[in-house]
Amino acid sequence: MKRRFTALAAAAALSLAGTGTLIAGQASAADVRPSAATRSHAPRVPLFAGHAYLLTVDDGSVYRNTFSADGRSVTGLTVVGSNVGRTFTAPADAVRTGSKQFFISWIEPGGVTVSQVVDFDRHTVEFYVSSDDSTGTLVGGLHHAKLSQVS
Template sequence: MARPEAAVQAVQAVPSVPAFAGHTYVLTLDNGAVLRNSYSADGTTLTWKALEGPMAGHSGQERLSVRAVGEGLYFVNWVEASGMTVSHVMDLRSRTVSVYWTYATPDGGRTGELHTATLQRVAS
């Protein structure tokens, strides 16, 4: 049975650009890390730099997977070249981020950490 054309178009619709796209934010995490995150105009790429904390001086550019999960609320995920995975739930309304990341341990295993952060927009 063929699907109606309108349904096919809805499935193929391009997702809207996230509200954080084209902006730069400073994230201050509960572990002392401070990150500067700059998002591309289409919201598909992140350029980040660790300004303070355990990763100070590290930086990268990441390809993002993004899903809007509410008004001003986004689930954002990426995998870094190092194998570190990072997931954010960004709440632009409350200017907070719930962060979960995983990384390899010296014994060959993996571990994860859950953090919270404040979000300050510093450039548009």
């Protein structure tokens, strides 16, 4: 029974994620009924979607990040620091990690990778940025920022 339950749980996870292939002897995704929560027709939009935020970083830099209406892309602008005026738009992935906390990540054109934990209750952002330096060596750094909503 425990083995069948495990197989059913795996089938449900694969079905909901839309990934994976079941092999002979495993439960099928059809053996599992989706809960009311998974039957929703419209995906939930994250609370940051459609808003712009200023990030005032511990190194003195200031960035403006504007998220699309569905929260699936970000447009960034360097306001203060090196490369003032630099802008980009990139697809963003996000997952809720707390009540008003999200892990948000994207790869900017040119290869800069940003991974951040945004806490909307505390108005803080902890983030790691990595990129290639002028010699082609991958470098990165961990930063802390204050967050303020501007739109």
